[in-house]
Amino acid sequence: MFEVNRRSALKIAAFAVAASSVAPALAADAEVLPSWVDGEAKSRIVDFVAATTTEGGADFVEPADRVAVFDNDGTLWGEQPMYVQLAFVLDRVKQLAPQHPEWQTKEPFKSVLSGDMAGVAASGQKGLVELLAATHAGMSTEEFEKIVSDWTASARHPVSGKPYTAHIFQPMVELIDYLKAKEFKVFIVSGGGVEFMRPWTERVYGIPPENVVGSSIKTKYEPRNGVPAILRLPEIDFIDDGPGKPVGIHKFIGRRPIAAFGNSDGDFEMLEWTTSGPGRRFGLIVHHDDAERENAYDRDSHFGRLARGLDEAPARGWTIVSMKDDWKVIYPK
């Protein structure tokens, strides 16, 4: 069902572009962001886009400089009851366990296999790196891409029973399409692994692999049996989270965005870096306050903790989106 919906969104975007090239004034904003309630959040977005894309206006920005960055976990899709990539790690450990009998008695694998999440957490940073090494390294990049694609197609969310890619936020997908139709260059800038996202972001969000920035492990170019390959090494290369996000933006994109969209304090520096530049800027935080349709969490959450952002957003001029009040729907139909 989502696929149909996605194509429809693309058609609307394509139509908007075609229409605006013929008669810009007719591309009415009543049709944009249909899943957003006509309130302050939507009107701030539309005002920002109008201001930065209207030629001759004081805040006009050339298309080349219209860079918008989106966090992924909790901003474009759900991150509860745990980050999707963590669910992938746990599943992979279970799948690989028969080849590793020693894991039955060795932490953090033992806790994973017995479903003891407190035990996994107790293994700390060291345990996490061991889990990453066991599940994300030791194969070629193309083999890993296939592993991720296969898992994404087969894995199901523990609560809804749907594929994780069904848990994307329809209003945010519309926002991506809207910005692209207005000649923004849209990037994902996520704390998640870049190679965990790239296999599906184009199909699901319309964001191609080259526009995905994320955390990464090191790789090495090395022919295997005479066939050129890039091997994944058990060593962290880059952590694209918190103060790492502006660094990742600079490293991969090479210019400061004019709009940033996040949901947790891991996005704080990305929003700060984006909105402290000269000219008109836009910062937005998705607030998970909808226990009925999605989840309600902020200051005390293990995943996607949001405290400083909530406190400082008003003074910084950032828009806080209430999922409960600002979104007509949460997921694609």
Added chain:
Amino acid sequence: MFEVNRRSALKIAAFAVAASSVAPALAADAEVLPSWVDGEAKSRIVDFVAATTTEGGADFVEPADRVAVFDNDGTLWGEQPMYVQLAFVLDRVKQLAPQHPEWQTKEPFKSVLSGDMAGVAASGQKGLVELLAATHAGMSTEEFEKIVSDWTASARHPVSGKPYTAHIFQPMVELIDYLKAKEFKVFIVSGGGVEFMRPWTERVYGIPPENVVGSSIKTKYEPRNGVPAILRLPEIDFIDDGPGKPVGIHKFIGRRPIAAFGNSDGDFEMLEWTTSGPGRRFGLIVHHDDAERENAYDRDSHFGRLARGLDEAPARGWTIVSMKDDWKVIYPK
């Protein structure tokens, strides 16, 4: 003069796109790559592009997957008598010397200031890192961008007396425009510093900063006097050369290119990785064999050494371009 020329090229490209959308068959290839001699090299390029962009053909490639990568030094612009970035380093040391009286007696700075290039070379890798740290680190990314832009505008090539950006290769700029008009995504993948290229690649080649991959030093997000900034640290982050090029392509672009263009053995692995993928692929090496109009060098050059590529290109199906025989002109008019 170059600016006018660049705009003309863009107009031609835009016209080609418009024309092809109305009547594809009329977008005659006689008009493409006008600075290329009608010979084997040009015809191989045109055949490859036709094969991969003709819908319904056996070798058709979707636009999303049409990734083309270009080396920069020696492929898109000159690299003699030394890499342009090295000229920048030497100039910066001279500019900064009054603030560093100790450099008068300390290597490798002493050799740079006395013009003793053999002495600079004798300082080896350690000396080079010291020179990089002194000239490329210790400032914000925005300050460095201004330093590069100012230098690029004022520096002159020691032989021609022209700006370095006048030493770009007109046939290669036409090739970039041709590929872009055919919906290729064109990236630079260079051993040079990414932040040394990004300030001018869009203006000079039409390649935006986010499509430039290169070597880099580490950076750190850190407000200075309360103003958010990204600081450049005196530490190598990534070397985008040789086997580092496939790694850089994977890291920054996230998919394997279908066409690669280089000129030295530092591009070998990039060409190998690109052309060993499935489906129709294209590899091309620019051979500097034109002592009269540019330079003639290959196996014994300090900059842009080319030996293995020359030896293996025929068996690998890579096209070798003779600057002397295949290019009508070298530089933009």
